[in-house]
Structure formats: structure tokens, C-alpha cells
Amino acid sequence: MTEDPTDQQAPDGDGTISVFLVDDHALFRSGVRAELERGVPDVRVVGEAGSVDEAVAAVRHHRPDVVLLDVHMPDGGGAEVLRRLRPELPDVVFLALSVSDAAEDVIAVIRAGARGYVTKTISGRELADAVRRVHGGDAVFSPRLAGFVLDVFSNKPGAAPPGDPELDLLTRRERDVLRLLARGYAYKEIAAELFISVKTVETHVSSVLRKTQLSNRYELSRWASDRRLV
Incomplete structure (x- = not known):
């Protein structure tokens, strides 16, 4: 002790x-x-x-x-x-x-x-x-x-619904990227919207795919919609 x-x-x-x-x-x-x-x-x-x-x-x-x-x-x-x-x-x-x-x-x-x-x-x-x-x-x-x-504890778009451990794995920036991705933004448009580089967007998307164990942006879009991120 x-x-x-x-x-x-x-x-x-x-x-x-x-x-x-x-x-x-x-x-x-x-x-x-x-x-x-x-x-x-x-x-x-x-x-x-x-x-x-x-x-x-x-x-x-x-x-x-x-x-x-x-x-x-x-x-x-x-x-x-x-x-x-x-x-x-x-x-x-x-x-x-x-x-x-x-x-x-x-x-x-x-x-x-x-x-x-x-x-x-x-x-x-x-x-x-x-x-x-x-x-x-x-x-x-x-x-x-x-x-x-x-x-995070509100019901705003982009906020994590209470008690969703999958969303808890994502950082705030990853949720921002995911929300725009689900709305149909291209990587270049996401980069411009969030004032980050395209490479950084790609890194965030790769991280989200890994954490959610999904395969592509279309699956991510459905996943984000189900959790009211869009």
C-alpha cells in the first residue's frame, strides 16, 4: 500500500x-x-x-x-x-x-x-x-x-445516445467525420468542412471502420443513421 x-x-x-x-x-x-x-x-x-x-x-x-x-x-x-x-x-x-x-x-x-x-x-x-x-x-x-x-448526453445530431458502448469507442472528431460521411460528403468536402486534410479524414474513416468492424462507407452510413448521427 x-x-x-x-x-x-x-x-x-x-x-x-x-x-x-x-x-x-x-x-x-x-x-x-x-x-x-x-x-x-x-x-x-x-x-x-x-x-x-x-x-x-x-x-x-x-x-x-x-x-x-x-x-x-x-x-x-x-x-x-x-x-x-x-x-x-x-x-x-x-x-x-x-x-x-x-x-x-x-x-x-x-x-x-x-x-x-x-x-x-x-x-x-x-x-x-x-x-x-x-x-x-x-x-x-x-x-x-x-x-x-x-x-454527448443530449439528443443533438452527433451526440452519443446514453448507454451506447459502440459510440463510446469513437472520438468526437470521428463522429464529426462519420456524420458528414453519412450525409454523402466526399472526403475532400469533409476536409474542407472540418478544416483538416484529406489524409486526416481518411485516417479517421479507417479508425471508425476498425472500431465498428464495418467494411465500407455505405455500411457506416446505415450504422450512423441507426444511431441518429445524421
Whole structure:
């Protein structure tokens, strides 16, 4: 275990928000702990872990108010921690804290039960505020992710209908390309519309074909239409 032996559960009713850190980089955990413990009297770090198994065991033990959760770890990442803990600890709030702002990462942890998603460019003051807000019941996202998340969970053209794991595999740009492709645009027209090169369009189409296990643009068009992407 990577927990500090002095870590202990915050006493009930003392007004502090107990926070647990999950990240496979010890130096990063130390930095976050230092930021939260410096001048933030209402937020207290009660433990930390560097792997999925350590996190599951320690969060069960500490039962913190908020878990700051990395998305990518060698043994499964944040979504796996959520899968194993959310059903048995519904009162614990999970806030993803990741270097990644990739669509598939955001969607995966939010659908797994995280209450928000912030990137590691966040300041210590902003992070403390995010912890307070998710603890209070708000959903919190880094500014550039907020609009994307709203789009993904809406019924707009190009948005992923809730609970469609196949669409979750596609990045936002891949969905943009697929939507135009399904409307009959040629590769050159898609490139002009999205301000990217024809070669980049081809790369995205190849990736979509691979992820969906389809064979050609006509099958993709039907697939996109079935999922309201057109």
C-alpha cells in the first residue's frame, strides 16, 4: 500500500471534507496533497493509493467523502475503480482528475459514475473548489469539457445516445467525420468542412471502420443513421 501510515479517517461532524487520492504517480499525489493541505482548512486528505487494488481496499476502509481519481493506471484505471466501488459505496463521490481530455476517457468515467472530470492543469484553489462542489452535489467539469459532456448526453445530431458502448469507442472528431460521411460528403468536402486534410479524414474513416468492424462507407452510413448521427 502507498498510504501514509499517519492517514486516518476524518472524524464525523467536524465540518471537513475527507479526500482520498488515487494516482499511479507518487510525485503527483504528493503535489496534490500539498496543495490541498496548504491553506484549505475544510479539505483534508485521508489517504492515497497508486493502483486499482490498493484504491479499492483503502477507499473501503476510509470511506472518504470524495475520491480524486486518475483515469489511466496500469491495472485498469478509474473506470475499474468505479465499477468495483460505486455499487457498495453510493455515498462516496468520485471526481476524475486526469491529464487526458480525450472524449472516450471522459465518457467512460462519467458513465461509470464519476460526478465530474477535471484536468491536471487545474490550480490548487480550483481543485479545492471542485472538491467542495461535487461534495455538495454539483457536477464539475473543466471548462473545455463542459460543453462536450452536455453534447454527448443530449439528443443533438452527433451526440452519443446514453448507454451506447459502440459510440463510446469513437472520438468526437470521428463522429464529426462519420456524420458528414453519412450525409454523402466526399472526403475532400469533409476536409474542407472540418478544416483538416484529406489524409486526416481518411485516417479517421479507417479508425471508425476498425472500431465498428464495418467494411465500407455505405455500411457506416446505415450504422450512423441507426444511431441518429445524421
